[in-house]
Amino acid sequence: MKVAEVIVDVPTLQTNTPYSYLLPADLCDHAAPGMRVVVPFGKGDRLVEGFIIKVEVTSTAQPALKMVSGYLDEEPVLTPELLKLANWMAKTTFSFQISCLLTMLPNVMKAKYQTIATANQVLTDEKLRSKLPLQVPVELTKVDFSPAERRKIQKLRQQGALTIKYHVHNQARAKLITVLENQITDFTTVASQLRANATEQQKLLAYLKQHQQTRFVQQNLVQTAGLSRSAVQSFVKRGWLKKMMVEQRRAPELQQYVRDAAKKLTSDQQRAVTAIQAAITAEVSRPFLLEGVTGSGKTEVYLQTIQRALELGKQALMLVPEIALTPQMVRRVKQRFGTQVAIIHSGLANGEKYDEWRRIRNGAAQVVVGARSAVFAPLQRLGIIILDEEHDASYKQEDNPRYQTRSVAFWRARYHHCPVVLGSATPSLESRARAEKGRYQLLRLPTRINQQKLPQTQVVDMTKQAAAPTELFSEPLLTAIKEKLASHEQIVLLLNRRGFSSFMLCRDCGYVLQCPNCDISLTMHLDTKTMKCHYCGYETQIPKTCPNCHSHQIRYFGTGTEKAVQQLATLVPQARIARMDVDTTKKKGSLAEILRKFGQQQTDILLGTQMIAKGLDFPNVTLVGVLNADTGLELPDFRASERTFELLTQVAGRAGRAEKPGQVIIQTYNPDHYAIRYAQQHDYESFFRHEMRLRHLSGYPPYYFTVKLTVNAPQAREAAQLAFQLQEELQAQLAKTTILLGPTPRPIARINKRYYYQLIIKYKQDPKLHASLEHIQQHAQQISRTGVQIAIDPDPISFM
Ligand SMILES: Nc1ncnc2c1ncn2[C@@H]1O[C@H](COP(=O)(O)OP(=O)(O)OP(=O)(O)O)[C@@H](O)[C@H]1O
Ligand SMILES: [Zn+2]
Numbered sequence: 168m169k170v171a172e173v174i175v176d177v178p179t180l181q182t183n184t185p186y187s188y189l190l191p192a193d194l195c196d197h198a199a200p201g202m203r204v205v206v207p208f209g210k211g212d213r214l215v216e217g218f219i220i221k222v223e224v225t226s227t228a229q230p231a232l233k234m235v236s237g238y239l240d241e242e243p244v245l246t247p248e249l250l251k252l253a254n255w256m257a258k259t260t261f262s263f264q265i266s267c268l269l270t271m272l273p274n275v276m277k278a279k280y281q282t283i284a285t286a287n288q289v290l291t292d293e294k295l296r297s298k299l300p301l302q303v304p305v306e307l308t309k310v311d312f313s314p315a316e317r318r319k320i321q322k323l324r325q326q327g328a329l330t331i332k333y334h335v336h337n338q339a340r341a342k343l344i345t346v347l348e349n350q351i352t353d354f355t356t357v358a359s360q361l362r363a364n365a366t367e368q369q370k371l372l373a374y375l376k377q378h379q380q381t382r383f384v385q386q387n388l389v390q391t392a393g394l395s396r397s398a399v400q401s402f403v404k405r406g407w408l409k410k411m412m413v414e415q416r417r418a419p420e421l422q423q424y425v426r427d428a429a430k431k432l433t434s435d436q437q438r439a440v441t442a443i444q445a446a447i448t449a450e451v452s453r454p455f456l457l458e459g460v461t462g463s464g465k466t467e468v469y470l471q472t473i474q475r476a477l478e479l480g481k482q483a484l485m486l487v488p489e490i491a492l493t494p495q496m497v498r499r500v501k502q503r504f505g506t507q508v509a510i511i512h513s514g515l516a517n518g519e520k521y522d523e524w525r526r527i528r529n530g531a532a533q534v535v536v537g538a539r540s541a542v543f544a545p546l547q548r549l550g551i552i553i554l555d556e557e558h559d560a561s562y563k564q565e566d567n568p569r570y571q572t573r574s575v576a577f578w579r580a581r582y583h584h585c586p587v588v589l590g591s592a593t594p595s596l597e598s599r600a601r602a603e604k605g606r607y608q609l610l611r612l613p614t615r616i617n618q619q620k621l622p623q624t625q626v627v628d629m630t631k632q633a634a635a636p637t638e639l640f641s642e643p644l645l646t647a648i649k650e651k652l653a654s655h656e657q658i659v660l661l662l663n664r665r666g667f668s669s670f671m672l673c674r675d676c677g678y679v680l681q682c683p684n685c686d687i688s689l690t691m692h693l694d695t696k697t698m699k700c701h702y703c704g705y706e707t708q709i710p711k712t713c714p715n716c717h718s719h720q721i722r723y724f725g726t727g728t729e730k731a732v733q734q735l736a737t738l739v740p741q742a743r744i745a746r747m748d749v750d751t752t753k754k755k756g757s758l759a760e761i762l763r764k765f766g767q768q769q770t771d772i773l774l775g776t777q778m779i780a781k782g783l784d785f786p787n788v789t790l791v792g793v794l795n796a797d798t799g800l801e802l803p804d805f806r807a808s809e810r811t812f813e814l815l816t817q818v819a820g821r822a823g824r825a826e827k828p829g830q831v832i833i834q835t836y837n838p839d840h841y842a843i844r845y846a847q848q849h850d851y852e853s854f855f856r857h858e859m860r861l862r863h864l865s866g867y868p869p870y871y872f873t874v875k876l877t878v879n880a881p882q883a884r885e886a887a888q889l890a891f892q893l894q895e896e897l898q899a900q901l902a903k904t905t906i907l908l909g910p911t912p913r914p915i916a917r918i919n920k921r922y923y924y925q926l927i928i929k930y931k932q933d934p935k936l937h938a939s940l941e942h943i944q945q946h947a948q949q950i951s952r953t954g955v956q957i958a959i960d961p962d963p964i965s966f967m
């Protein structure tokens with residue numbers, strides 16, 4: 168007899184303890200850890216999804232155990248490595264194993280639940296009877312029932328008047344197509360067996376003879392070639408064609424990539440490549456920090472180290488921030504490694520993601536490129552892991568499980584004995600500090616490939632620009648734009664905001680249109696002609712009069728990309744301007760299209776949000792303008808300066824990447840701020856020292872580790888009370904050197920009708936911390952029914 172240990176998916180009763188289930192005899196043989204199963208759970212034996220983490224043989228009878236109901240997979244979807252990783256992740260991120268396991272799989276592999284009720288007798292309640300007619304199975308979630316009706320359904324079920332069944336579906340399916348294989352060797356014999364008037368069959372035979380291939384897609388034969396379906400059928404019957412179902416990839420390689428050979432490395436690149444290759448060959452999990460200025464050729468270093476891994480029969484994982492996963496980047500990797508590459512990005516439909524994932528799982532893909540979640544790609548012979556733009560905030564997952572991609576990458580590298588390369592022009596303070604201490608090996612690319620200097624950067628003090636042509640474009644920037652347009656060079660403009668205006672203000676009474684659910688003003692969107700909340704999605708009409716005093720004196724404040732494009736179009740009507748932000752790139756393929764046009768110089772100016780700051784490599788761009796460098800500097804967050812410095816350095820790096828020298832203009836209201844000064848001088852090193860001093864003085868990372876605890880509830884008082892209670896408990900338990908900040912209301916204190924309080928824990932070493940937080944995690948689970956939530960965020964990306 169075999170018993171499976173299963174981690175079950177029960178949202179209201181999460182636990183890291185597995186449950187034991189008997190394996191039915193017919194399924195016993197191929198049961199293995201990493202497979203998803205359907206199991207009965209709880210009093211009502213409702214069916215839930217679970218993961219087998221262990222299979223054991225037992226000789227003693229176990230009558231008390233429930234039985235596994237069925238499998239969702241033929242083979243394990245998670246490898247032993249990933250099962251182990253989930254265990255570690257649950258512990259270090261204070262989340263439940265089931266959420267870690269589910270995070271590792273494509274979304275579409277999360278099982279779908281259905282609750283189906285069937286009335287066994289005619290129900291007396293008239294309304295209920297109309298919704299649940301006799302003997303008709305009804306999916307309960309698809310029908311509107313009042314709470315009273317729901318209670319009644321439960322009662323009727325106990326009385327036996329109703330049966331309720333739970334279905335668990337696997338949503339993930341491979342796409343299968345019908346393929347016909349030609350079995351005919353002797354066409355003359357077949358022809359002699361066809362009747363003379365069977366014209367459709369004659370046609371089919373002629374077609375098969377004429378096309379020298381052996382396999383035909385049925386749909387193509389019938390629809391494209393216009394052959395008769397019944398003729399095909401009769402050929403199948405007579406054994407001349409063999410029918411088979413073949414899997415078809417949903418995101419096929421449409422583009423033919425021109426193969427691109429390895430470039431001859433510069434001496435700096437060569438030094439880096441040699442060091443990393445040596446670690447791959449020696450199979451040691453050494454971390455490298457590749458600090459290379461913008462345009463220094465970091466990508467080529469990645470590609471040539473990946474090449475070495477492949478030569479040794481190993482695989483490679485390359486992670487990039489979602490917004491840097493541009494068609495340009497994808498092309499570079501595919502040109503080098505062709506069809507061995509699998510790409511995972513948010514632009515893929517669920518089915519396409521599933522197909523790519525399976526190409527990785529079954530070993531067809533050797534190189535995986537993707538954003539954060541690709542760190543769980545089920546590669547089994549990892550030879551190298553690369554994190555490009557390692558400083559990027561998107562590497563931290565903000566929801567449960569709150570993992571840091573970097574840490575997961577290091578865990579996997581230790582498992583596979585392979586090196587990790589963290590690459591950036593502006594490494595995070597944490598990584599750079601570790602390199603300083605010798606924990607990472609620092610590799611430098613201090614100069615640009617083209618031997619050009621980094622672009623000349625001018626800072627424009629906007630407080631002295633009262634007579635500027637518009638509030639967004641200063642005289643110096645406008646002059647530079649006109650010059651570049653005249654010489655047919657291209658321009659990138661950064662506006663770190665989205666939407667049209669930040670907020671609407673009544674000039675008579677000072678009323679600001681706020682989200683009814685959140686403590687934040689609504690943002691105006693011209694494309695949808697609505698005011699939107701960026702936090703909860705609330706949307707309403709743009710008011711023509713003040714909702715408070717009915718005055719017509721309404722003004723829109725702040726700026727967005729739409730408004731910037733409008734202003735620019737009036738200033739330089741001859742320019743062809745493309746806007747790139749969340750709104751214009753939402754549609755599938757639209758980002759690729761914007762970049763293609765810009766690359767082919769069908770547009771002159773690319774104006775966008777921070778998504779234009781990373782990775783773009785266009786040789787004809789000679790001017791970069793930052794319209795408002797200050798957005799973000801005032802945020803109540805200890806990383807505000809670091810983020811600003813990064814953004815400015817990265818975007819400045821888009822200029823002058825080829826023969827022509829680049830120029831950068833930064834408009835700011837804080838021209839003397841050190842983040843802006845050092846960005847102007849392209850001086851990462853001085854910024855690093857300056858910022859490290861400040862972090863040291865104020866006791867922030869990397870000098871301290873931090874954990875953010877957030878409590879939220881429908882009532883402010885409830886949230887505050889619990890936050891203070893947690894603070895007291897922690898104070899009593901934790902080390903004397905550990906510092907607790909707060910509780911304070913979160914900077915945006917209310918989101919989606921819930922109130923937020925937060926507490927920051929700063930520590931250097933605290934042996935009691937882990938147990939205390941695990942205790943809070945358990946407590947959170949217990950009180951979640953009361954509507955109060957606690958979130959534990961280790962190494963939070965911000966304190967906001
Ligand atoms: N050894 C080389 N010889 C010739 N060209 C090279 C070499 N290495 C890289 N390049 C080219 O130099 C340009 C800049 O390289 P790449 O985009 O990799 O820089 P990067 O360091 O990733 O910059 P960023 O951080 O700004 O994205 C690219 O067009 C690339 O093809
Ligand atoms: Zn809102």
Ligand SMILES: [Zn+2]
Pocket residue numbers: 673674675676677678713714715716717718
């Ligand atoms: Zn008003």
